[in-house]
Amino acid sequence: MPAYQFILNGQTVSVEASADLPLLWALRDQLGVTGPKYGCGVGVCGACTSHLEGEAFRPCIQPIGGVAGTRVTTIEGLGGEGLHPVQQAWIDEDVAQCGFCQPGQIMAAVALLRKNLDPSDADIDAAMSDNVCRCGTYVRIRAAIKRAAHALREAGRAP
Amino acid sequence: MTDTPKQPETVSVVVDRRRFLTWVVASPALVVAARLGLDVPSAEAAEPIEETALNLYIAIQADGRVVTTLPRTEMGQGITTGVAMLTAEELDTRLESVDVRTADADPRWVIQLTGASSTMRYLAGPIRAAAATARARLVTAAANRWRVPAHTLTTVRGEVIAPDGRRAGYGELAGDAARVLLLLVPATPKPTSEYTVVGQPTGRIDARDIVTGAAKYTLDLDIPDAVPLVVARPPTIRGSVRDFDASTALSMPGVLGVARLPTGVAVAARTYAQAFAARDALRISWAPGPASQLSDTHIRSRLRDAIGARPLPPLFTARTLEGRFDFPYLAHAPMETQGCVARVTGDRAEIWMGAQDPKFVQREVAEALGWVLAPQRVTVHASRAGGGFGRRFFAEAAVEAALAARALGRPVKLMWTRNDDMRHGRYRPASHHRILAYVGANGSILGWNHQAAIPTVELPHGFGDLLTALVGQALPEVTSALFFTLSQHVPYHFGLVSQELREVSIPIPTASFRSVFTSQVGVANEVFIDQLARGLGRDPVELRRSQLKSARLKAVLDKVAQEGQWGRALPPGVAQGVAVLEEWDSAVAHLVEVDVTGEAPRVLRVVIAADVGLPINPKSIEAQLQGAAIDAFSTTLSAGIHIDAGAVREGSFADYRWFRMKHAPAEISVHLVRSDDRVGGVGELGYPSAAAALTNAIARATGTMPTRFPLLDSGA
Numbered sequence: 049m050p051a052y053q054f055i056l057n058g059q060t061v062s063v064e065a066s067a068d069l070p071l072l073w074a075l076r077d078q079l080g081v082t083g084p085k086y087g088c089g090v091g092v093c094g095a096c097t098s099h100l101e102g103e104a105f106r107p108c109i110q111p112i113g114g115v116a117g118t119r120v121t122t123i124e125g126l127g128g129e130g131l132h133p134v135q136q137a138w139i140d141e142d143v144a145q146c147g148f149c150q151p152g153q154i155m156a157a158v159a160l161l162r163k164n165l166d167p168s169d170a171d172i173d174a175a176m177s178d179n180v181c182r183c184g185t186y187v188r189i190r191a192a193i194k195r196a197a198h199a200l201r202e203a204g205r206a207p
Numbered sequence: 208m209t210d211t212p213k214q215p216e217t218v219s220v221v222v223d224r225r226r227f228l229t230w231v232v233a234s235p236a237l238v239v240a241a242r243l244g245l246d247v248p249s250a251e252a253a254e255p256i257e258e259t260a261l262n263l264y265i266a267i268q269a270d271g272r273v274v275t276t277l278p279r280t281e282m283g284q285g286i287t288t289g290v291a292m293l294t295a296e297e298l299d300t301r302l303e304s305v306d307v308r309t310a311d312a313d314p315r316w317v318i319q320l321t322g323a324s325s326t327m328r329y330l331a332g333p334i335r336a337a338a339a340t341a342r343a344r345l346v347t348a349a350a351n352r353w354r355v356p357a358h359t360l361t362t363v364r365g366e367v368i369a370p371d372g373r374r375a376g377y378g379e380l381a382g383d384a385a386r387v388l389l390l391l392v393p394a395t396p397k398p399t400s401e402y403t404v405v406g407q408p409t410g411r412i413d414a415r416d417i418v419t420g421a422a423k424y425t426l427d428l429d430i431p432d433a434v435p436l437v438v439a440r441p442p443t444i445r446g447s448v449r450d451f452d453a454s455t456a457l458s459m460p461g462v463l464g465v466a467r468l469p470t471g472v473a474v475a476a477r478t479y480a481q482a483f484a485a486r487d488a489l490r491i492s493w494a495p496g497p498a499s500q501l502s503d504t505h506i507r508s509r510l511r512d513a514i515g516a517r518p519l520p521p522l523f524t525a526r527t528l529e530g531r532f533d534f535p536y537l538a539h540a541p542m543e544t545q546g547c548v549a550r551v552t553g554d555r556a557e558i559w560m561g562a563q564d565p566k567f568v569q570r571e572v573a574e575a576l577g578w579v580l581a582p583q584r585v586t587v588h589a590s591r592a593g594g595g596f597g598r599r600f601f602a603e604a605a606v607e608a609a610l611a612a613r614a615l616g617r618p619v620k621l622m623w624t625r626n627d628d629m630r631h632g633r634y635r636p637a638s639h640h641r642i643l644a645y646v647g648a649n650g651s652i653l654g655w656n657h658q659a660a661i662p663t664v665e666l667p668h669g670f671g672d673l674l675t676a677l678v679g680q681a682l683p684e685v686t687s688a689l690f691f692t693l694s695q696h697v698p699y700h701f702g703l704v705s706q707e708l709r710e711v712s713i714p715i716p717t718a719s720f721r722s723v724f725t726s727q728v729g730v731a732n733e734v735f736i737d738q739l740a741r742g743l744g745r746d747p748v749e750l751r752r753s754q755l756k757s758a759r760l761k762a763v764l765d766k767v768a769q770e771g772q773w774g775r776a777l778p779p780g781v782a783q784g785v786a787v788l789e790e791w792d793s794a795v796a797h798l799v800e801v802d803v804t805g806e807a808p809r810v811l812r813v814v815i816a817a818d819v820g821l822p823i824n825p826k827s828i829e830a831q832l833q834g835a836a837i838d839a840f841s842t843t844l845s846a847g848i849h850i851d852a853g854a855v856r857e858g859s860f861a862d863y864r865w866f867r868m869k870h871a872p873a874e875i876s877v878h879l880v881r882s883d884d885r886v887g888g889v890g891e892l893g894y895p896s897a898a899a900a901l902t903n904a905i906a907r908a909t910g911t912m913p914t915r916f917p918l919l920d921s922g923a
Contacts, residue, residue: 049460066460069480077435077478082427083420085593086479087542088625092861095542123420135418142410142826145834146283147417148542148593154418173869180860182542182594183283184837186871188830 052116056081057125067113072096074112075122083123083151087180094179097152098122104159123151126158134158134207137196145183153179157193161207165197218343218394220336223884227336229394237267237344237381241337243278243318243329261315263333265294265341271365271378273298273305275334278319279326280309280563281413282541282595284890285827286326288411292824293331296404297338297396299362300377302412312565312587320564320668322600322719324791324888327823331886335396341384343394348383349375350391357391399821399884408826413591425546425561425590426620433548433618434463435479436611439486440471440631443853444715445496448472456485465489466614470603470631473611475619483624497714499853503637506713506850507533510639513660513709517643521703525648528742529641530735533915534727535847537635537720538855540863543593544628549608550618551576556585556609561592563599567668571602572609585609596838597719600668601633629863630855634848635720636662636713640731644739645702652739652754654703659728662713663687695728698789699736699754715850721838722891725790726898730843733786733899738912747903748773748785759818760787762880763796766816770878771798780804781811784904786896791888793819794880797836797900803908807919810840810901813875817892820885828889829877835893836875841866843898847917864919 049064056079063074070089075081075098084107087095091109098107099121107120126132131139134157144150153176160167160175167175172190181189200207217230220241232238240262264276275294281287287307295302312319318329342362349367350357352375361368368374399405416422441447451472453465461481466473472489476482510533520527548559549572556576562568565587573582592599608621623631638661645654664687691708706728720726740750748768755761764787767773773783780803787796800812815832822828845864849856857863902913 065478069478073478073480076426077480080429082423085424085543086426086622087544088859088861090625090859090861092859093542093625123418127419131415131418138418139410139414142414142830144283144411144414144417145285145830146542146592146594147413147422148283148424150417151420169873176868177870178867180542180865180867181837182540182596182865184834184841184866184871185830186837186866186868187833187873187875189868190871190873 052112054115054117055119057121063112065112067111069112070108071110071112071115071120072107075107081122081124085148085151087149094152094156095149097155097179099155099159102159102162104156123155126155132158132207133199134161134192134196137192137199141188141192141195143185143188143192145185149179149181153181153189157189157196158207160193161197161200165201167193167197218340218390220339220394220396222332222335222396225332227333229336229340231385232264234266234385235382236269237341237385239265239337239341239344241333243333261313263330263337265334265337267341267345267377267381267384269378269381271304271376273300274308275305276308276310277330278310278316279330280321280561280589280592282321282561282563282592282599284831285411285824287413288409289327289823289827290330290334291412292404292409293334294338296402297335298342300365302404302409304365309589311589312569314566314582316566319566320600321595322563322597324890324892328792328886328888331823339396340394343390343392344384344387345377345380347387347391348380352383405823406821406825409824410826422591424543424593425548425559426622428548428559428590430548430550430559430618430620433550433620434475434477435482436473436475436608436619436621437479437482437486437624438468438471438473438607438621438627439489439491440627441493441496443496443499444631444855445498447494449492449494451489451491453489456488459485459488463617464615466611468607468610470607473607475611475615475617479622496853498850501713501850502852503850506637507639509713510637510660510711513711514639514641514658515709518656520645521654523647524645524653526646528644528646528739530731530738531914532640532731532734534638535916535920536637536715536850537842537846538629538632538848538857538863539596539598539718539720540629540860540865541592541594541596541598544625545604545623546621547604547608548618548620549605549612551609551612554578554584558585558587558605558609559590560587560605561599562587562589562602563595564668565589567600568602568605572605575606575610576613596721598633600718626858629858633665633716633718635726636664636717638727640727642731642735644735646743650743652701655697655701657706657728657732658709659707660709660711661724661727662715662717663710664690664719664723665717666690666719691724694790695724697732698756698760698787699751700756701754721835722894725788725895729788729895730898733896734902734913737784737903737906751785751787755787757789757794759794759882760789760796762882763787763794763816763818766878766880767796767798767814770816770876771814773798780908782904782908784900784902784907786899786903788892788896791892792885793817793887793889793892795832795892795896797896799897799900799904801901801904801908803905808844808905810872813872813897814878815875815893816878816880818880818882819887819889819892820881820883822879822881823886825879828879831889832877832893833875835891836897837866837871839894839897840901843901843916843918845917845919847920
């Protein structure tokens, strides 16, 4: 079986797999990275949302062959040693209930803020509506995104 | 935990006019137990404690950390944070010093079920009692050590402090505190007026774990040698395997084995991707399930047919108004699908699962493995659950995983796919309702007759003595019908009121759903009251206010009318709706503003007022009410399950149209009204009146009378 190398959360990893293996299973089963969750397996719920070269993507429908040589970031690699400002905003707004969808929600929010540091409600609707939260935390997710955007603008930095 | 109470050390603690027994458990550090269950009449306070039952435990460790052990599961409802707050408050220690653990399944827990919005109602008293006892022991231990009068000592942030400035941490006092024979200060919980932790809006204690991805759900656990397992399932609900050919599947890469189960064919492989591929390569002949002749139209007509003839109206009835409502089946669809890790070796089994009732899981797994008389052979670890909503009372995944683990001779981690979860789960039953309102010549309401035809809600897990404890009287086995009677009330002066459950037997698996019967009966009532108001030419808030029996309900209704500016001028196509509910020892009102000028109704603004008695964590209460409103709006407008010839049509969140960010209102404000210090339930409270208020708003905006849910369902 071929081996695929990519940079996962800043470290080079190598996974033996067939090219069509959805990356989610390489992450969870072979690399022990369990932050990205299985919620649907068909790209409609967003629970596994992570970053590929800084852009939000769905590991559950991304074949591993396509990530060879790229940078992949999961929730575990987002904050480095401390917390990313978006993670901090999630804590400050007390967003999570069951928490299962929140790693994906946070990764989607970070990807939005990288493109738009002052998102309107419509921008948030457009960027976040591919992620389901079954506990219904949307009001707080929206507030946390605005809080994080404000903090990042104040600090004059990109997410 | 060794749990041998020593009689001289038993202390009876009064909390909120109820009495709880506490005592010290043999342990090197300080462990205080408090009896769970019914209030103990004072006469019994000196009687020996049953040695068999487990209780609530608060342990003070040598390092000063405090561990509260609960027979309850965290599923997102925030109970661990609320319990930590109560513990920290009564002990005078830092919230950060308190850990809350979920106990493994054990038949000695009287009740080990997380549901019926009961956790805080049921546990707040014992927690306060145990923590107050622990604090009194720590103070006594310090007084003995320093030879000073105990009443001069104070407790702050995990330390006992003497007037002369000497101080000792709880950890260093714990050993002595466990050996105290006579308390020198009373074990009296604080009056709520002195609270500094409880009642403060507090973020969840597990928030950091969640946002960093460190929080572990069942299938994130690293159980050695457990291999991925998936199950091929029949096309129809509860279909069964006639025969199958696994030869191709077994030759595929990574495949470790195949096992026939009562529910399908299980495949184990090195990765889930390999297991899916092999599952799809199985050749299986299926026998149809028991509902294979049934579709939505049959089910609806069977439910309609179960409604009886109209009863005679009360005397002086001038006219009778009739409302009819249809509700769909609903899937609970928690974000984390059903899953379970199981290890079976010889005569032992170990289960890891996000279970709402670990004891029920233990019994079910023991029965499946042929150990019905020895459930203690099965260890069940209740893991953090990714949402429950009623679905996790059941044990199907645990039974499948245990049988497969035994058949394959290796530990397995079973994952249900989203399709499995949607199509082979359990459902909030569909229902049909007829409500008759009898109106006198002067417009007074003389009677209210509600018949609800609902397929039986399966409650095989029972409720232990939970309902007995909550209702305050001994009950027979809790059936669906009894639960209906206990829970369904009309909170208005409507003359002769009768509500009747017509149970219909339909072979589609059911389970209770957030707010149980009230998600249908209570919603229908509150929608029909608006129809009645229209029929009588009265304002919906004014009509409710004039007929409500309870001061609490009037207060929350007034609050939303005021905060939400009921009756304010709105553009065409935008309207307000209200509804109320009193249940779970709490009262709530919703005001919803909706805009119907677009393609689909859009919820603009939601104002909620709730009286939950003593608000332990206002942030958590607000979160539960906001989330329940999203549940209610999703299932009122767009999400419902269809049955096509015994199979569930919906397979994922693509066609089970749960609300997403773009559907959610920008604002859901929550106002707390406090009538007294009873601890009311919250988890289920916020669903029914949110659903009814939205429906009423849409009815007022469109001038229609909605009768069939979800409202956007085009039918078929």
